[in-house]
Amino acid sequence: MASAPTYTPIATQTVSGSSTNAITFGSIPQTYTDLRVIAQLQTTSSGNVSDMAISLNGDTTSGLYSSTRVYANGSSYTSDRQSNVNYWNQNGVNASTAGWPGIASFDFMNYSSSSTYKTVLLRDNTVGYYTMMLALLWRNANAITSITIGANSGQTLYSGSTFTLYGILAA
Amino acid sequence: MATPTYNLIASQTVGSGGAASVTFSSIPNTYTDLLVKFSARSNYNNNPEIAVLSFNGSSSSFTNKDIFGTGSSAVSQTNSASGVFSEGNNWTANTFGSSEFYIPNYTSSNYKSISAEGVSENNGTGGYQELNAVLWSNTAAITSIGISTQNGTGWLQYSTFYLYGIKNS
Numbered sequence: 001m002a003s004a005p006t007y008t009p010i011a012t013q014t015v016s017g018s019s020t021n022a023i024t025f026g027s028i029p030q031t032y033t034d035l036r037v038i039a040q041l042q043t044t045s046s047g048n049v050s051d052m053a054i055s056l057n058g059d060t061t062s063g064l065y066s067s068t069r070v071y072a073n074g075s076s077y078t079s080d081r082q083s084n085v086n087y088w089n090q091n092g093v094n095a096s097t098a099g100w101p102g103i104a105s106f107d108f109m110n111y112s113s114s115s116t117y118k119t120v121l122l123r124d125n126t127v128g129y130y131t132m133m134l135a136l137l138w139r140n141a142n143a144i145t146s147i148t149i150g151a152n153s154g155q156t157l158y159s160g161s162t163f164t165l166y167g168i169l170a171a
Numbered sequence: 172m173a174t175p176t177y178n179l180i181a182s183q184t185v186g187s188g189g190a191a192s193v194t195f196s197s198i199p200n201t202y203t204d205l206l207v208k209f210s211a212r213s214n215y216n217n218n219p220e221i222a223v224l225s226f227n228g229s230s231s232s233f234t235n236k237d238i239f240g241t242g243s244s245a246v247s248q249t250n251s252a253s254g255v256f257s258e259g260n261n262w263t264a265n266t267f268g269s270s271e272f273y274i275p276n277y278t279s280s281n282y283k284s285i286s287a288e289g290v291s292e293n294n295g296t297g298g299y300q301e302l303n304a305v306l307w308s309n310t311a312a313i314t315s316i317g318i319s320t321q322n323g324t325g326w327l328q329y330s331t332f333y334l335y336g337i338k339n340s
Contacts, residue, residue: 102284131303
């Protein structure tokens with residue numbers, strides 16, 4: 001007997017207007033095994049490239065976030081990391097003068113666990129400028145109930161930026 | 172409760188005699204994103220093969236920036252085509268590369284941003300893995316997708332290509 005279909009869209013958000021700093025998926029159901037977010041976005045930060053600001057459960061003060069990435073710009077590559085920060089913001093996103101949006105896919109494994117820290121795989125394409133992959137860590141064992149993704153403080157998301165949250169069931 | 176989505180639109184398996192390229196045409200415009208996954212090996216007598224993407228019958232207006240590793244070194248390149256690694260025909264027999272293209276908002280009137288990944292493996296003694304950010308500078312909705320071999324040698328038998336449609340609601 002075939003398994004039940006999975007990969008279910010839980011919610012989607014499309015930015016309209018010019019004043020949205022970030023979107024939040026709140027009240028995330030705890031009934032899936034993993035979560036996936038697909039984002040196609042661009043910020044109003046100056047230049048071609050800026051960073052996303054990403055946080056979980058509204059936590060922007062604990063200093064429990066860290067990340068490691070490898071990225072390349074079409075001629076050279078680098079790996080670096082950030083530690084003990086209040087949210088993830090060392091990544092990449094197409095910014096105001098890029099001319100088109102980039103793509104980011106987030107995989108949150110075992111997000112409803114109440115006994116393990118949360119790790120996230122982020123595949124991040126600042127299209128036209130960088131390709132990168134990141135391992136993100138939030139040293140908090142709480143189940144993930146909300147995810148916030150946005151531009152840096154003082155900046156906004158372009159109208160038309162889209163974010164979709166999917167739930168994946170193991171069985 | 173939302174309905175599960177991640178639907179197989181079409182699949183193709185290369186038969187005996189091989190195939191110069193694979194094309195998915197008449198793609199419905201009812202999904203949000205498209206995902207092409209393929210397990211493939213070409214007749215190219217070298218490695219890796221580059222699987223070249225085309226939209227609506229055209230392979231022009233693509234650019235990409237990638238990073239790839241060989242097991243001993245890494246390289247980043249900018250290319251004016253839309254390729255991602257697959258397997259050539261001079262490495263371990265019966266081994267096929269694994270690759271994918273993720274294409275969000277394929278019906279939009281903006282330029283198309285694509286995320287690509289591919290691997291090619293040689294029995295533990297060598298291999299390539301690649302991450303790629305691809306831009307198609309064209310505002311047309313995508314109605315067909317072609318995947319060919321950069322070196323023109325075509326795909327070998329048992330290569331498989333799957334096109335999925337993903338809805339956001």
